[in-house]
Amino acid sequence: MDSDFITEVERAFGDSRDDALMQRAGEIIKKGGLVAIPTETVYGLAGNALDPESSKRIYAAKGRPSDNPLIVHIAEFDALGPIVREIPEKARLLAEKYWPGPLTMIFKKSDRVPKETTGGLDTVAVRMPVNKTALSFIKAAGGYIAAPSANSSGRPSCTTAAHVYEDLCGKIPLIIDGGDVGIGLESTIVDMTGDVPVLLRPGYISHSQLEEVLGTVLIDPNVNGAELGGDIRPKAPGMKYKHYAPRGELYIVKGGEQACTDRINSECRIHKERGETAAVICLNTEVEKYTADVVSSLGNTYEDAAHNLFRCLREMDEKKIEYMYIRAFDGEGLGMALMNRIVRAAGHKFIEV
Ligand code: TXA
Ligand code: MG
Numbered sequence: 001m002d003s004d005f006i007t008e009v010e011r012a013f014g015d016s017r018d019d020a021l022m023q024r025a026g027e028i029i030k031k032g033g034l035v036a037i038p039t040e041t042v043y044g045l046a047g048n049a050l051d052p053e054s055s056k057r058i059y060a061a062k063g064r065p066s067d068n069p070l071i072v073h074i075a076e077f078d079a080l081g082p083i084v085r086e087i088p089e090k091a092r093l094l095a096e097k098y099w100p101g102p103l104t105m106i107f108k109k110s111d112r113v114p115k116e117t118t119g120g121l122d123t124v125a126v127r128m129p130v131n132k133t134a135l136s137f138i139k140a141a142g143g144y145i146a147a148p149s150a151n152s153s154g155r156p157s158c159t160t161a162a163h164v165y166e167d168l169c170g171k172i173p174l175i176i177d178g179g180d181v182g183i184g185l186e187s188t189i190v191d192m193t194g195d196v197p198v199l200l201r202p203g204y205i206s207h208s209q210l211e212e213v214l215g216t217v218l219i220d221p222n223v224n225g226a227e228l229g230g231d232i233r234p235k236a237p238g239m240k241y242k243h244y245a246p247r248g249e250l251y252i253v254k255g256g257e258q259a260c261t262d263r264i265n266s267e268c269r270i271h272k273e274r275g276e277t278a279a280v281i282c283l284n285t286e287v288e289k290y291t292a293d294v295v296s297s298l299g300n301t302y303e304d305a306a307h308n309l310f311r312c313l314r315e316m317d318e319k320k321i322e323y324m325y326i327r328a329f330d331g332e333g334l335g336m337a338l339m340n341r342i343v344r345a346a347g348h349k350f351i352e353v
Contacts, residue, residue, distance in 0.1 A: 038178025
């Protein structure tokens with residue numbers, strides 16, 4: 001049944017011109033249906049977070065395992081109280097500084113949030129986005145929206161409405177097109193349920209920005225990815241799955257600059273000799289160094305790279321690239337967030353030189 005929709009794409013402007021559209025989208029949600037929406041991080045696939053049937057439909061449309069919990073999106077701070085058991089003082093401070101914005105906090109959940117939404121957990125992830133269209137949509141839809149990234153499970157997240165259409169056409173009735181997203185990587189996730197906050201997923205808001213407000217913030221060992229497959233059980237269950245993956249094979253090359261360049265060029269030469277397609281993904285400043293037939297630039301800065309990474313991975317599929325090489329990113333901030341995504345996109349394949 002869920003694959004039987006004619007999917008409409010409607011442009012939003014982020015102002016009062018959208019009123020009729022928001023009302024229509026809100027009605028779909030209130031009846032248990034799904035709508036894809038823009039946020040400042042990536043596009044989300046929205047349903048009513050307080051309705052177990054809506055959450056089941058989200059899992060079905062994405063093809064996502066149902067033990068992977070959803071983020072509840074709210075439009076005002078007062079909406080937080082009813083869905084959590086307590087609001088720790090530190091969470092209040094962080095919300096004051098970074099909500100609305102690309103920050104998700106984990107709380108102990110109240111009974112109002114069904115287990116279907118939290119993947120069976122007693123905790124709930126909550127975020128207040130800053131995107132105007134997202135905020136008016138959440139209000140029109142009753143105030144509590146479950147929204148995972150709007151990609152099919154396993155694929156790169158969607159940074160344009162066209163990406164959502166590619167993945168979910170026929171599976172949902174409506175995509176709200178808010179243009180290209182601003183940030184391009186999903187929100188930073190911090191677990192606020194223990195004595196010391198724990199960073200579970202790095203994003204635009206960095207570890208040091210969190211520590212400025214909170215004091216010590218631990219970093220979950222799974223954040224850096226290399227440990228996956230070991231004994232460590234990821235605290236953000238979504239982090240255990242292969243993610244963001246292009247169809248070809250992506251390798252992360254680690255080491256000194258010249259050694260990396262030489263190795264990537266030689267790998268690409270070998271692929272070419274074998275008649276295989278290969279590409280390098282890199283920053284603009286590095287494009288000239290590579291001799292591969294396809295060298296795809298992520299832009300000049302880490303901010304550009306965050307904005308362009310998922311689009312670039314999708315383009316690799318369009319170009320039918322079989323092998324991709326990217327140098328490891330470093331640094332905390334966006335470097336850590338980018339590295340976290342490419343480690344998963346690469347299925348943890350590293351080449352150390
Ligand atoms: O920027 C974002 O956060 C986007 C936009 C649409 O808001 N949403 C997003 O949702 O990235 P999703 O479902 O693709 O990723 C949610 C992540 C998953 O890794 C999931 O395991 C984790 O949040 N998560 C959700 N609830 C959790 C909980 N109670 N405890 C720990 N991790 C949780
Ligand atoms: Mg996702």
